[in-house]
Amino acid sequence: MNVLEIKGVSAGYGRIPVLHDVSLAVGEKSIAVLLGANGAGKTTTLRAVSGMVKYTGQILLDGKDLKGLGPDRIARLGIAHGVQGRGTFSDLTVEDNLAVGAFRRRDKAEIAADIEQMYALFPRLRERRKQKAGSLSGGEQQMLAVGRALMLKPRVMLLDEPSLGLAPVIIDDLYEALQRVNRSQGIAMLIVEQNANLALEIANDAYVLETGSMVLSGTARDVSENDGVRAAYLGD
Numbered sequence: 762m763n764v765l766e767i768k769g770v771s772a773g774y775g776r777i778p779v780l781h782d783v784s785l786a787v788g789e790k791s792i793a794v795l796l797g798a799n800g801a802g803k804t805t806t807l808r809a810v811s812g813m814v815k816y817t818g819q820i821l822l823d824g825k826d827l828k829g830l831g832p833d834r835i836a837r838l839g840i841a842h843g844v845q846g847r848g849t850f851s852d853l854t855v856e857d858n859l860a861v862g863a864f865r866r867r868d869k870a871e872i873a874a875d876i877e878q879m880y881a882l883f884p885r886l887r888e889r890r891k892q893k894a895g896s897l898s899g900g901e902q903q904m905l906a907v908g909r910a911l912m913l914k915p916r917v918m919l920l921d922e923p924s925l926g927l928a929p930v931i932i933d934d935l936y937e938a939l940q941r942v943n944r945s946q947g948i949a950m951l952i953v954e955q956n957a958n959l960a961l962e963i964a965n966d967a968y969v970l971e972t973g974s975m976v977l978s979g980t981a982r983d984v985s986e987n988d989g990v991r992a993a994y995l996g997d
Contacts (some may be wrong), residue, residue, distance in 0.1 A: 762789045764949045765810070765840075765917050770818035772809045779805045780816070781973045787917060787966075790947040792939075794960040794981065796994055797970035803953040806970070807919045810951070811835055811842040822916065837865045839916035843906050843923065851895030855886050858894050858905055862912030872912070879908040882938050900931035907935065911942060920952045924959065932956065936963060957994035961985045 765787040773779040780802045787793045797803050809816045812832040820827045827835055836842070841862075849858050859879055863872045880887035883904040889897060894905055903923060910918055923939075924932040940963045942948055954960035961967060967984035969977040977984060984990055 763787060764789050764823055765951065766819070766821040767806070767810065768819040768821070770806070770809055770816050770820060772805055772814050772816035774805075774814065779973050780809065782818070783970070783973070783975050785951075785968045785975065785978065787949050787951050790943070790949055791965040792943055792950045792952065792963055793966040793968065794957075794964040795951060795953045795968050795970065796957050796960070796984075796990070798993075800972075801970040802973040803970055804921055805973075807842060807921050807951070807953060810919060811840055836913060839913075840919065841910035841913040841915035841917070842919045842921075843910045844921055849894040849897075849902050849905050849909065852893060854891055854893055855897070855905055856890045858909050859886075859912050862909035863914075865913065875912055875914070879911065882911075882942070883908055900927045900935070903927060903931070903935060904938075907939070911946075911948070915948060918948055918950045920950060920954075922953055922955060924954060924956045932959065936960075939963065957985075957990070 763786040767783060767785050770783045771780050783806060795803050795806060805814060808814045810820055812827065812830055812835045822838055822840060850861060856876065859876050866872055885901050886904055886908060889901060894902060897905065907923065923935060936959055939950065943950060952960055961981045964981040967979065967981045968975060969984065969990060977987060
């Protein structure tokens with residue numbers, strides 16, 4: 762069963778087309794990775810899902826058509842979008858940022874428990890919980906962005922280049938945490954990533970975009986074994 766389906770989606774900015782008849786699916790409790798060079802349309806795909814750009818075609822969450830819904834409504838339905846460049850509120854503390862992530866929820870006791878769960882998932886955030894987000898390192902800000910998205914208790918997490926600019930040890934910690942969340946909470950994920958090797962290791966399915974069109978799809982293993990993918994993204 763698919764929790765998220767993108768069917769024949771075309772999108773762009775004004776008169777500039779970016780996506781051309783793109784289709785992909787994210788299975789229940791699974792991880793899908795979207796690969797492609799800069800400018801291929803990966804970020805635009807995520808923006809279309811979260812209601813940030815207009816599109817033609819269909820985007821379905823648990824079979825519900827999201828066409829015409831704004832970002833706030835889509836978030837309330839269960840899609841959390843971790844945007845490229847961290848996306849934290851720099852003037853708020855770590856703890857306040859996590860609380861903001863639960864904006865659609867009213868279960869105060871569970872929110873407090875989930876904040877503690879985020880601290881267990883990312884111990885660095887517990888140490889920094891009273892600091893303003895703007896004072897954190899890049900890796901800590903990325904952990905906070907992911908933690909804040911998880912506070913929404915989403916059906917699907919959209920993650921745009923979560924490893925961008927991070928040290929290798931931080932990237933490993935982050936991806937280990939994402940894998941734990943997927944396995945323990947069953948949250949489906951669609952990850953846009955330049956670090957193809959790492960993303961393909963944790964993904965169930967993979968898709969490759971080139972100049973706005975889907976050129977390859979399949980299981981993560983099959984895609985990782987494709988000669989063209991290996992040459993372009995895996996350094997082989």
